[in-house]
Amino acid sequence: MDTTSFAASLAAIAATQEDISRQLSKLAEQTQDLAPQTISMASGGFFITGLTIFVLACFVGYYVVWRVTPALHSPLMAVTNAISSVIIVGALVAAGLKTLCFASWLGLVAVFLASINIFGGFIVTARMLHMYKKKAK
């Protein structure tokens, strides 16, 4: 008698266990489904952050550049050209990969091109600015 009831309760426990494990795996599945959503939300999050930074920086640029005296518009072009080469930041990451691959070569060429710009742009700006002199009195 005792053994049958024991067996029955054992079976019941086993059933519950199975049920719990089924529920657990279901939960795990659900979490897995959720994970990519969170990730895509996070990258969507950067887009919004990036857009905020971008728009604000446009305003800063707008007000700063309107204050540039027209006489210095050529040096302005040369120096903005130099600083837009900050794209080298992306090139360096590609160029510095552990194993050399196609992307690293793209990166290296980009580093080369951008550094021509950086050195060339800043030096030519300095050369120009050096020429601007006030009336000697």
Add this chain to the structure above:
Amino acid sequence: MTASFIAISYLVCAVLFILALRGLSSPESAVQGNRLGILGMTLAIMTTLCLPQVASYGLIVAALFAGGVVGALIAKLIRMTALPQLVAGFHSLVGLAAVLVAGAAFFEPEAFGLVHEGRISYGSLIEISLGVAIGAITFTGSIIAFGKLQGLISGSPLVFKFQHHVNLLLGALSLVIVVVLVFNPSPALFWGLVFLTGLLGFLLILPIGGADMPVVISMLNSYSGWAAAATGFTLENPLLIVTGALVGSSGAILSYIMCKGMNRSIINVILGGFGGEQSAGASKAHGDKPVKAGSAEDAAFIMKNASSVIIVPGYGMAVAQAQHALREMSDILKKHGVQVRYAIHPVAGRMPGHMNVLLAEANVPYDEVLELDEINRDFSSTDVAFVIGANDVTNPAAKTDPLSPIYGMPILDVEKAKTVLFIKRSMAAGYAGVDNELFFRSNTMMLFGDAKKMCEDIIKALENA
């Protein structure tokens, strides 16, 4: 900890770049501003080299060094008159670099942390496509601008039938490729996009004529900024976004100023073809009107006896390399007690501020060089307006003739001066293809000849007198 250190370091770079532009508000602070820019760039490169992803340094240092040497040599050796084409050439490099960085992100997305669920996210692919498109247009467009400024390609607008339709088609096709690329990223589509947008940049700039180059250069300057900003979105890098936005808005403002200086819309300039066909018909109109021509001695006599002279330089001065002779001439005039000033039209020359740089190169103090708004009232109280290598920017038709293609363009009121001396090689019309009625006025004396030669002759005449 390191992540926030890097973020803060990039923030400092962004601030330094803003200060670099801020410095350009006056020539005194500009030199310091340029140094801050260099500091910002150095910090940006150093910070990036500290990133954990950057594992090998040998080739990077080699590429940096090689590029640095080439850049420094170009910048040291270039003549100031070749400045516009230099800037155009540099813009093309930024464009190409943007394409390459986008390519690196496309082919090795893990390195940039763009892979989610085993593929590049849709958003990243759109951003990469944008970077490629703007970069490629900047690249080929700047090469064409370079060719036109260097004289390798005809400076006159090259137009063919259905041009705008072809461009529109190319644009639409690129858009289709972007959409397919986002859902099915394949290398063939990537290169296809590079090719199509490159072709588009080429065709967009080709029909734009030489004297519209100030707008084109500013526009490409702006594009190179937007390309950097698009890359910043791809790499989720705020420094790139800020810098790209600064450069982009700077170029946009310059384009706006240049367009306003010509009283034309940016669309009108981009569509191109301005100043081509009209020239043949228009120059006949004044065929037999009398023109008063003078010699260098006459000019020397008039200017020596004047109490004030305003010099109006244009692109012709740059072509003839006359700035040094011009400065010498004005030095002698100043010794005779004549007040000498320079009046600069916003679109004089081939890039924004072109004349200012050339005059600075010839040691003309910058406080003698004035902008249109500052000096235009003074023409009526001045004795001599000395126009050297400029034409359309002095044409009174812009104020009086509503049918003229340049009607509404702000001009320098040289006709209000007591005497106008006009150096010109021939009676040919200016860029806009419009005759300048100023040549036929009674108070105008034409000085026919090369700008530099004429200045030197005037110097001789002044010294002999």
